[in-house]
Amino acid sequence: MKSVERHIADVLELVEPLDPIELDLLRAHGAVLAEPVTSAVSLPAFDNSAMDGYAVVADDVAAAAPDRPVTLPVVADIPAGDPGAHAIRPGMCARIMTGAPMPAGATAVVPVEWTDAGVARVAVHRPARAGNAVRRAGEDVEAGTRVLRDGVRIGAAELAVLAAVGRRAVRVRPRPRVVVLSTGAELVEPGDPVGPGQIWESNSYMLAAAVLDAGCVAYRHGFVADDPAAVLGTLEDLLVRADLVLTTGGVSMGAYDVVKEALARLGTVRFEKVAMQPGMPQGFGTVGEPGTPIITLPGNPVSAFVSFHLFVLPVLRRLRGMPPEPLPSVPARLLVPVSSPPGRRSYLRAVLDYDRGDGGPGYAVRPAVRQGSHQLSALAETNALVVVPEEVTDVPAGGVVEVLQLPTGAA
Numbered sequence: 001m002k003s004v005e006r007h008i009a010d011v012l013e014l015v016e017p018l019d020p021i022e023l024d025l026l027r028a029h030g031a032v033l034a035e036p037v038t039s040a041v042s043l044p045a046f047d048n049s050a051m052d053g054y055a056v057v058a059d060d061v062a063a064a065a066p067d068r069p070v071t072l073p074v075v076a077d078i079p080a081g082d083p084g085a086h087a088i089r090p091g092m093c094a095r096i097m098t099g100a101p102m103p104a105g106a107t108a109v110v111p112v113e114w115t116d117a118g119v120a121r122v123a124v125h126r127p128a129r130a131g132n133a134v135r136r137a138g139e140d141v142e143a144g145t146r147v148l149r150d151g152v153r154i155g156a157a158e159l160a161v162l163a164a165v166g167r168r169a170v171r172v173r174p175r176p177r178v179v180v181l182s183t184g185a186e187l188v189e190p191g192d193p194v195g196p197g198q199i200w201e202s203n204s205y206m207l208a209a210a211v212l213d214a215g216c217v218a219y220r221h222g223f224v225a226d227d228p229a230a231v232l233g234t235l236e237d238l239l240v241r242a243d244l245v246l247t248t249g250g251v252s253m254g255a256y257d258v259v260k261e262a263l264a265r266l267g268t269v270r271f272e273k274v275a276m277q278p279g280m281p282q283g284f285g286t287v288g289e290p291g292t293p294i295i296t297l298p299g300n301p302v303s304a305f306v307s308f309h310l311f312v313l314p315v316l317r318r319l320r321g322m323p324p325e326p327l328p329s330v331p332a333r334l335l336v337p338v339s340s341p342p343g344r345r346s347y348l349r350a351v352l353d354y355d356r357g358d359g360g361p362g363y364a365v366r367p368a369v370r371q372g373s374h375q376l377s378a379l380a381e382t383n384a385l386v387v388v389p390e391e392v393t394d395v396p397a398g399g400v401v402e403v404l405q406l407p408t409g410a411a
C-alpha cells in the first residue's frame with residue numbers, strides 16, 4: 001500500500017499556485033498577497049496629537065500644579081482634518097483634538113483632563129513633558145519601508161494596513177474555487193423524507209464548510225446518482241467554475257462504485273489504497289481540458305473528513321500560494337490506551353487539552369470511544385487526530401503520541 005507521505009506528494013503535484021489578479025480591497029479579503037507592499041508615505045504622515053487637549057510649549061507648563069495652575073491664552077482651535085497651518089509661540093497654546101496636526105512651535109499636548117477645559121484661556125494644573133501625547137511622523141511606518149510581505153493572507157489587520165497606506169486595490173492570488181460533489185444512490189437531501197435503505201447526505205455539507213474554513217470558495221453540487229454517465233456529465237458542467245473538484249463516495253471495491261468507474265475510463269485519474277485508517281481508498285488526477293485537478297475522497301463520512309485534512313488542505317494552501325504545510329502537530333500524553341491495525345497509520349479522533357495531570361506542562365489527549373468511519377457524532381466533539389504509526393499496534397495509557405490539531409474555523 002502507498003504511504004501517506006507519497007500520497008500527499010502526489011496530490012500536491014496536481015496544482016500550481018493560482019495566477020495573481022488585481023482585486024479591490026474588500027474583495028481581496030481572504031486572498032493571499034502576491035506582491036510585497038511598500039508604503040510610499042510615512043505613517044503618521046505628520047506630527048499629530050494623541051489626545052484631546054491643548055498643544056503647548058512644555059517648558060511653559062513645567063511648574064503647573066493643582067494649587068498653582070498655569071494659565072495660557074488659547075490662540076487656535078485645531079480639529080482633526082485641519083490643514084495644519086497653525087503655529088504657537090511660548091506663552092500660548094492651541095486647543096487640539098486627537099489626530100489633529102500639531103501646530104508649529106508646540107512641543108507637547110496637555111490632555112483636557114489636566115486642565116479646566118477653558119476655551120479662550122485654559123488653566124493647566126499638571127505639567128506635560130516635551131513629546132507628551134504627540135505622535136511623530138513616521139513612528140509607525142517610514143516612507144519606503146515594506147509593510148506587508150508577499151504570501152500573507154489578507155485578514156482584517158492586513159486590510160487596515162493596505163487602506164492606511166492608501167492602496168485601493170492589491171495584487172493577490174484569489175481564493176481557489178472548489179466544487180464538491182457527492183455520489184450515491186442512497187443519498188437524500190437533508191430534510192427530505194428518507195425511504196428504506198436511504199440516508200441523509202452529509203459529506204458535501206461537511207466538505208463545503210471545510211473548504212470555506214480553509215479560505216476558499218465552495219460550490220456544493222449536492223449529489224449525483226450511481227450512474228457513471230451522470231457523474232461524467234455533471235463533472236463536465238461543473239469544471240468551468242472549478243480550480244479543484246472534490247468528490248466523495250464510489251471509489252472503493254463495490255459493484256456500483258461510479259466515480260471510479262467513470263473516471264478510470266478517462267485514464268487521467270488514479271485510484272489507490274493508502275496505508276491509513278480511515279481513508280484507505282483514494283483517487284486523484286485531472287478531468288476535462290485543459291485538466292482540472294480532482295481528488296476523489298472515500299464516501300465514509302469520517303474517512304472523507306480525515307482525508308480532506310491530510311490531503312486536500314495542503315493542496316488548497318498551494319493553490320493559494322502558501323506553503324503546503326500539514327496540520328500543526330504536538331506531542332501529547334494519551335489518557336487511555338489505543339490500538340491500530342498493523343501496516344496502516346491510524347488517525348484517531350480525539351480531544352486535545354492542556355495536561356491537567358502530573359505530566360507537567362504540555363498536552364494530554366483522549367481519543368473518542370467511537371472510532372468507526374461512519375461514526376460522525378464522535379467527530380463533532382473532537383478537535384484533534386492522534387497519529388498511530390504503521391508499525392505500532394498498541395500504545396498504553398501514558399504513552400506519548402503525535403497529535404494533529406484540527407482547524408478551529410474560518411481561515
Ligand SMILES: Nc1nc2c(c(=O)[nH]1)N[C@H]1C(S)=C(S)[C@@H](COP(=O)(O)OP(=O)(O)OC[C@H]3O[C@@H](n4cnc5c(N)ncnc54)[C@H](O)[C@@H]3O)O[C@H]1N2
Pocket residue numbers: 182183184186187199200201202203204223248249250251252253254257278279280281297298299300301303373374
Ligand atoms: N470489499 C471492500 N469494501 C470496502 C473497502 C475495501 O477495501 N474492500 N474499503 C472500505 C473503506 S475503508 C471505505 S472508506 C469505503 C469507501 O467506499 P466508497 O468511497 O466507495 O464510498 P461508498 O461506498 O459510496 O460509501 C461508503 C459509505 O459512506 C456513506 N456515504 C457515501 N457518501 C455519503 C455522503 N455524501 N453523505 C453521507 N454518507 C455517505 C455510504 O452510504 C456508505 O455507508 O469502502 C469500504 N468498503
Ligand code: MOO
Pocket residue numbers: 276277278279280281298300303373
Ligand atoms: O479507510 Mo475507510 O476510510 O476506513 O472507512
